[in-house]
Amino acid sequence: MTLTAIATTGYAFSDxxxxxxxxxxxxxxxxxxxxxxxxxxTGEPTIVTVNGRQILVxxxxxxxxxxxxxxxxxxxxxxxxxxxxxYLTSDYSGIxxxxxxxxxxxxxxxxxxxGWNNSSEHSGFLDRAxxxxxxxxxxIPTFRMGPFLYILI
Numbered sequence: 001m002t003l004t005a006i007a008t009t010g011y012a013f014s015d016x017x018x019x020x021x022x023x024x025x026x027x028x029x030x031x032x033x034x035x036x037x038x039x040x041x042t043g044e045p046t047i048v049t050v051n052g053r054q055i056l057v058x059x060x061x062x063x064x065x066x067x068x069x070x071x072x073x074x075x076x077x078x079x080x081x082x083x084x085x086x087y088l089t090s091d092y093s094g095i096x097x098x099x100x101x102x103x104x105x106x107x108x109x110x111x112x113x114x115g116w117n118n119s120s121e122h123s124g125f126l127d128r129a130x131x132x133x134x135x136x137x138x139x140i141p142t143f144r145m146g147p148f149l150y151i152l153i
């Protein structure tokens with residue numbers, strides 16, 4: 001039996017698991033017993049370039065359909081309570097885990113964040129926004145300016 005792996009848009013064939021003989025995306029199996037074979041795929045990298053005044057994503061024009069995003073738990077004062085507006089860490093994954101699919105459903109492809117502390121860990125949030133390359137939300141983080149950064153004249 002011969003199997004051929006075909007990647008869909010946004011994915012690339014990686015390798016086979018459980019194949020008798022593999023050559024690239026083709027797997028040849030001898031069916032002498034029940035067997036399990038898996039074709040493994042990886043998300044292709046997103047390539048962003050600028051051509052004149054146009055943003056290109058993977059070679060095609062990109063139109064930002066965005067929303068501002070600054071989740072705050074109900075009853076919390078983000079100006080006076082840690083983490084001071086940065087609710088994009090794993091401690092708050094329930095909030096953004098709920099919101100990111102809703103932002104996709106409304107057609108957003110980009111979110112502008114208003115609470116972002118550069119010294120905090122945001123990989124869980126960024127992984128969920130990227131969504132393994134399936135309908136990703138591109139993220140524009142803000143530069144956090146606490147009161148200590150303002151200069152009074």
